[in-house]
Amino acid sequence: MPKLTIDGREVEVEQGTTLIEAARRLDIHIPHYCYHRGLSIAGNCRMCLVEVEGAPKMMIACHTQAADGMVVHTDNDKCREFRASILEFILVNHPLDCPVCDQAGECKLQDYYMEHGAAGSRLDEDKVKKRAKAKQIGPNIMLDTERCILCSRCVRFTDEITHTHELGITERADHSEITLADGAWLDNRYAGCVVDICPVGALTDRDFRFKCRVWYLTAVDSICTGCGRGCNIAIHVNRDRPHKAGGARVMRYKPRENPEVNQWWMCDEGRYTYKQIDHDRLTEATVEGRTATVEEALDATGAALRKAGDAVGVLVATTATNEELYLARALFAGALGGHAAYLAPPQGEADDLLILADKAPNTRGAQEILGEQAADPVAWVKEKGVKAVVVVGEAELTGLKAEVDHVAVIATHPGKATEQAHVVLPGSVHAEAEGSFTNLAGRVQRIRVAVPPIGGAVETWRLLMELGDRLGHPFDFAFEDDIFAALADQLAPFAGLSHESLGRRGAPLGSGTTQPAEVA
Amino acid sequence: MAAGDNTTTGETLSAALAAKEVEVTCFPEELREECDALRARYETPRAALMPLLWAFQRRYGYVSREMERVIAEELEIPLIWVRETVTFYTMYNQRPVGSHHVQVCGNLSCTLCGARETIRMIEEELGIAVGETTADGRFTLSVVQCLAACEEAPMMQVNDRYYGRLDRQRVREIFGGLE
Numbered sequence: 001m002p003k004l005t006i007d008g009r010e011v012e013v014e015q016g017t018t019l020i021e022a023a024r025r026l027d028i029h030i031p032h033y034c035y036h037r038g039l040s041i042a043g044n045c046r047m048c049l050v051e052v053e054g055a056p057k058m059m060i061a062c063h064t065q066a067a068d069g070m071v072v073h074t075d076n077d078k079c080r081e082f083r084a085s086i087l088e089f090i091l092v093n094h095p096l097d098c099p100v101c102d103q104a105g106e107c108k109l110q111d112y113y114m115e116h117g118a119a120g121s122r123l124d125e126d127k128v129k130k131r132a133k134a135k136q137i138g139p140n141i142m143l144d145t146e147r148c149i150l151c152s153r154c155v156r157f158t159d160e161i162t163h164t165h166e167l168g169i170t171e172r173a174d175h176s177e178i179t180l181a182d183g184a185w186l187d188n189r190y191a192g193c194v195v196d197i198c199p200v201g202a203l204t205d206r207d208f209r210f211k212c213r214v215w216y217l218t219a220v221d222s223i224c225t226g227c228g229r230g231c232n233i234a235i236h237v238n239r240d241r242p243h244k245a246g247g248a249r250v251m252r253y254k255p256r257e258n259p260e261v262n263q264w265w266m267c268d269e270g271r272y273t274y275k276q277i278d279h280d281r282l283t284e285a286t287v288e289g290r291t292a293t294v295e296e297a298l299d300a301t302g303a304a305l306r307k308a309g310d311a312v313g314v315l316v317a318t319t320a321t322n323e324e325l326y327l328a329r330a331l332f333a334g335a336l337g338g339h340a341a342y343l344a345p346p347q348g349e350a351d352d353l354l355i356l357a358d359k360a361p362n363t364r365g366a367q368e369i370l371g372e373q374a375a376d377p378v379a380w381v382k383e384k385g386v387k388a389v390v391v392v393g394e395a396e397l398t399g400l401k402a403e404v405d406h407v408a409v410i411a412t413h414p415g416k417a418t419e420q421a422h423v424v425l426p427g428s429v430h431a432e433a434e435g436s437f438t439n440l441a442g443r444v445q446r447i448r449v450a451v452p453p454i455g456g457a458v459e460t461w462r463l464l465m466e467l468g469d470r471l472g473h474p475f476d477f478a479f480e481d482d483i484f485a486a487l488a489d490q491l492a493p494f495a496g497l498s499h500e501s502l503g504r505r506g507a508p509l510g511s512g513t514t515q516p517a518e519v520a
Numbered sequence: 521m522a523a524g525d526n527t528t529t530g531e532t533l534s535a536a537l538a539a540k541e542v543e544v545t546c547f548p549e550e551l552r553e554e555c556d557a558l559r560a561r562y563e564t565p566r567a568a569l570m571p572l573l574w575a576f577q578r579r580y581g582y583v584s585r586e587m588e589r590v591i592a593e594e595l596e597i598p599l600i601w602v603r604e605t606v607t608f609y610t611m612y613n614q615r616p617v618g619s620h621h622v623q624v625c626g627n628l629s630c631t632l633c634g635a636r637e638t639i640r641m642i643e644e645e646l647g648i649a650v651g652e653t654t655a656d657g658r659f660t661l662s663v664v665q666c667l668a669a670c671e672e673a674p675m676m677q678v679n680d681r682y683y684g685r686l687d688r689q690r691v692r693e694i695f696g697g698l699e
Contacts, residue, residue, distance in 0.1 A: 165598030170607040172665065181600035182585060 004070035019061035019072055020048055030074050031083060031112050033090075033199045034151035035062035038264045039160055042152050045090070047112070049082045050074045058082055080116060087117040093127045093174055094200075095146050103201030105214035109149070128174040138166075138186030140206050140268065141194060145177045148202035154178065154194040161265065161353070164188040178202065189351065192268045196254060207272060208252045211245040212238050220450035221504055223437050224253065225319060225430050226270030227348070228358035230439030231255060231262035232505065235274065235431050235450040249451045250277045250431060258505050261443060267355050274431075280413055282426040283455025294425065294458055297408075301423045302470030304388045304406035305336070312338035313386035315377055316370060317393025318345040318360035320460065321435030321447065322494075323480050325362070325369040326487040327464040328392060333370075335473035339384045341374035342366035343395045358440060361430070365438035368493055368509065378403055390467070391417050392427070392460065410463050427460035428453045434480035435461070436502060438509065445506030446499060488512065533615065536657025540616035542580045544587050547594045551575050555594065565595040569605055573612055582613035610664035618653045618660035620698050622646070623677040626663040629670035638674040638686050639663060645691055659695075 003012045006023050013022045018041075020030050033045035041063050049058040053071040061074070073079060091109065098104045130145035137143045155167045155178070166184040169176050180186065186194070195205045219234040233253045238244055245251065253274045255266035285297035292300075305312050314332040316325055325342070333340040345360035367373075374380035378399045381389055388406040391397065394415045401407050401420040409421040418424045430437075431450040438444045453459055461483060465475045477483045481499035488494040496512020533541070547555070554575050558568040572591055576583050583591075583606055592599040606612045610623070624630075624639050643649055646659050653660040669675050672684020683694050 159598075165600050168598075168600035168604040170604055172608045179600070179603065181598065181603060182589065184600070 002066045002068040002070070004066050004068070004072060006072045007074055013066050015065075017066045019050060019052075019059070019064045019066055019070075022066045023061065023072075023074055028074055030061045031108075031116060032062060033108060033149060034153060036153050036156075036197055036264075039153060039156040039197075042156065045149065045151050046086045047083065047090070049079065049086065051076060051078050083112075083116040084119060087112055088119060088122070090149050091117070091121075092123060093130075093146075094149070095127070097147070101147065101201040102204045102209045103147075103198075107201055108199035130175075130177050132177060132179075136206065137180050138191050140272075141186050141191055142204045142206055142209060143178060144202050144204070147200050148178055149200055150176055150178070151199060153197045153199070154203060157190075157194055157197060158186075158188070161193070162188045162190050167194075189267050189269065189355065190265055190353065192271045193255070193265050196264070205252070211248070212241075212251050216241050216244060217251055218450075219254070220431075220448050221256065222253075222430060222447045222450060223361060223439075223445050224266055224270040224273065225361040225437075226267070226273050226359065227356040228345070228360065228363055228440035229262065229354050229356050230361060230437055230441075230443060230445055230506075231266040231270060231354060232258040232445065233266060233270075237431075237450045239451070248278055249454075250274045256504075260505065261439065261441075261445075262354055265354060267353075269355065276413070277429050277431050277451075278454065281429075281454050281457065282411055282414060282418065282424065283457055285426060285456070286421075286424045288422055294456065294463075297423045297425050298463070298466050298470060301388075301390065301406065301408040301425070302467060304408070304422070305390070305467070305471055308386075308388035308405065310337040311385055311387040312336050313381060313384055313389045314338070314340045315343055315374055315380070315389060315391045315395070315397075316340070316366060317343045317391075317395050318358075318363040318366045319393045319430075320362060320366070321430070321433065322362065322365045322369060322438060322444065322487060323435045323483040324392060324460050324464060325366055326483055326491075327461055327468070327475065328390075329369055330475070330486070331464060331468050331471070331473060332390070335468070336471060339380075339386060340370050341372040341380060342370045343377065343391075343393070343397075344373060344375055346396075356440060361439070362437040364440050364442055364509075365436075365444075368438060369487070369491060391421070392464070393417075410460055412457070425463050426453075426455070426457035427463055428457055432457070433459045433461060434499070436484060436499070436506075439506075442493075442509040443506045444494070444497060444502055444509060446502045446504075534653055534655065534657070536655065537616045537618070537653055537660075540581055540657075542584070544576075544580065544584065544590055547590050548579070551579060559595075566597050566601065569595060569597065569602065573602075573606065577612060582616050584615070610662065617662075618658050620659050620678050620695075621662065622659055623662045623664040623667070625665070625667050625669075625673070625675050625677075627666035629666070630674040633673035635674040638676075638691075641688050642676075642686075642691060645688070645695065658698075 001012050009026050011025050023030050030048045032048040034042045043060050043063045048061040050061045051073040052059045132145040135143045158164050158167045166186045170179040195203045217236040222233050222235045224231040224233045234256050236251045253271050257264050285292045285294045287297050287300045314328045316328050329340045332338045345358050345363045347357050348359045350357040381403050389404050391409045395417045397417045407421045408423040409417045410425045410427040411418050412429050430447045432453045436446050468475050484499050488497050493509040558571050562568045576587050588602045592602045650661050650663050674686050675684040
């Protein structure tokens, strides 16, 4: 394994490691535009030039492999001089439209200019005008070739990741432009990713454009709820400026790197599910169709459940978190001696990249925690003799009300289930509570609070605990991680895991218990 | 004036050039043998792209958007790869050209040796601007990228022949000697 020195520090890396990756091991960031770890190496932007002692010229760190004894400088005077020159070239035909550019604030040209350029323009001639300015190239994507630095990341994405080949670079030299193939439209299922990987303002998201300046956004780690893959995302929220974007709280999702799950990508189907967070939400409780306080609604359901004795059941949708599933199980199947099952997750199309057919984020968690699926909820309540039932989450339920004395629904959006409920309790979506999901591959991953529950909604886990209080089985959990701790304590696959140990990238079921070596 | 302006789409074709347009909607049998030989010569279909484009241009005088599609389908490669290649090289004509395609180098060495003045002079001699074709359909004038004959700067290529050290007299002689 080659051992080399970067900026005076030694590092040993695997054969074949590039200098940019070797430097990353030492937390040394080498500026770059075209290089992306998820794509092939293009080596065209030249921003990552570094000095390798003994080499006749500056080397690109993205493509130069580490060799034994190499001495590399990434930030000496020579590197800084080259970087400033490269940046000057890259900016030759770039317009100065940062004030009206949607990328401003998350633009690598701006970042590196402040860090490495910061020189006045020496261009006496007119800039070369490109053809496509603010041109729509797909349902969600805008192209601005004037701002493009031709790093080719988007082209490589459509060639190598989606294999859809919509984009290319046509013409040559300073007339080169990103172009759509004849008759093509950038509408593949992952098209939004080209916006994520565009280092400048050339590709922007039509859904997000001009809604909110990025420096007003707060990024919160979460998990996409679009399917059972559990793509790691950041939820970008606008917390303190309700005058922006008509008061919308959640502005967008961005994929977050996780090599074990989604690498750097996410699908458009999942990307735009953020709209459900603020759209058409249940914001107040109802009892028999009349608006009520949450307290009144809880009292009504509490009374109905008490009356039903052990003929009680809970049906939990696979959108519920592990924590909510655990509370449902502990209260209904445990303390009350009743029944608990999960509802069949909605099914859809799958593909061979990320999208799975199971369109719920926590089916695996439901399988692990509740075990039993109520494929036909009406048949299930009949079979179990359930007289009072609580439904957690949305479900395509019909005919339930006729079979039982009481239906309570803890839901976030109106639907079939809430239509036939005696009591509706407004619960929380994934962006409004701490918790965790277990993806279909069995990876347990955290979700974090991005925004408080909307309107009069209450965290679903709190509602379940309140029900416990009313039924004489109070839970003493102060926070969501206490619930997870109880879950880990009681269910073997979760043993040894905690919210803290899940970290930002999650952990597989079963990984929390390190088997002690057997003593002979 | 941008290199390659002559051969990209733009104003409608003159009658003389419009007559040279060829409709190719499926792979032409007359190029089948040549295409098969090219494909057999290279490891990947993409590698046969440039010579196949040449074969089309030799046969039809240019490579139309329809021909690009036919070639992409024949080689089973993405259409955009063909477009990238055709637009990168000034040697591929994207529409019909006159009988004599005058391609003046506008790159660095030639420019240092007066290519800008040479181009203006040729425009005067032919009575057309860069990108245009004479009314009789004889001459099309283009500015192209480096043709690798810097020692002869300023230079031009007319159809398949190079002519260097251009001045007004020499240009008149060259044009006068053409059919």
